[in-house]
Amino acid sequence: METIHPDVEKVLLTEDQIHEIVTKLGDQITKDYAGKNPLIVCILRGAFIFTADLIRAIKVPCEVDFMAVSSYGSESQSSGVVRITKDLSTKIEGRDVIITEDILDSGLTLSYLYNLLKARNPKSIRICVFAVKDIPNKKAAIKPDYLGITVPNAFIVGYGLDYAEKYRNLLYLGVLKPEVYSSQKD
Ligand code: PRP
Numbered sequence: 760m761e762t763i764h765p766d767v768e769k770v771l772l773t774e775d776q777i778h779e780i781v782t783k784l785g786d787q788i789t790k791d792y793a794g795k796n797p798l799i800v801c802i803l804r805g806a807f808i809f810t811a812d813l814i815r816a817i818k819v820p821c822e823v824d825f826m827a828v829s830s831y832g833s834e835s836q837s838s839g840v841v842r843i844t845k846d847l848s849t850k851i852e853g854r855d856v857i858i859t860e861d862i863l864d865s866g867l868t869l870s871y872l873y874n875l876l877k878a879r880n881p882k883s884i885r886i887c888v889f890a891v892k893d894i895p896n897k898k899a900a901i902k903p904d905y906l907g908i909t910v911p912n913a914f915i916v917g918y919g920l921d922y923a924e925k926y927r928n929l930l931y932l933g934v935l936k937p938e939v940y941s942s943q944k945d
Contacts, residue, residue: 785816803827805861808919866899
């Protein structure tokens with residue numbers, strides 16, 4: 760097993776637990792999309808690892824495309840208005856679209872993207888999120904159709920999720936030590 764990174768306080772999900780969750784999501788999608796050819800829309804960058812695993816757990820034919828967005832406003836808080844830095848190469852009109860995201864926090868990014876893609880007239884559009892943050896007394900702007908796990912309201916890294924572009928390559932999902940993001944000077 761991978762040794763724990765010194766900046767990580769606690770492991771939330773091991774590689775095996777992640778695999779189990781993603782397999783379940785893949786099974787659900789396989790069942791729901793029988794006879795269809797869904798287009799998976801991966802939102803870069805965080806979702807690329809989850810999406811790579813998810814499509815291999817989906818047993819119906821599917822296609823993948825990528826979109827990259829950057830949020831306006833402060834780094835740590837989503838403003839809800841996103842700028843498309845890379846748009847899809849695929850036309851989604853008439854397609855069964857599944858948006859994949861690594862994490863849903865305020866839900867503003869996904870809510871914006873959902874409306875944007877819906878306006879392009881896909882046949883259907885659903886959201887598949889690996890992790891949703893459990894924020895007390897706060898309702899996310901949008902609810903995923905497929906959800907892997909609910910995580911505590913902490914700084915989550917690994918399995919594609921970063922802090923300052925680091926830790927995406929950790930095999931597990933973990934909580935970052937608060938001193939890492941409170942003492943960063945560069
Ligand atoms: C993360 C995540 C979502 C968004 C969720 O992206 O991938 O896109 O934040 O936050 P929200 O629900 O409050 O809108 P981030 O901006 O960290 O970019 P990244 O995917 O490139 O790491």
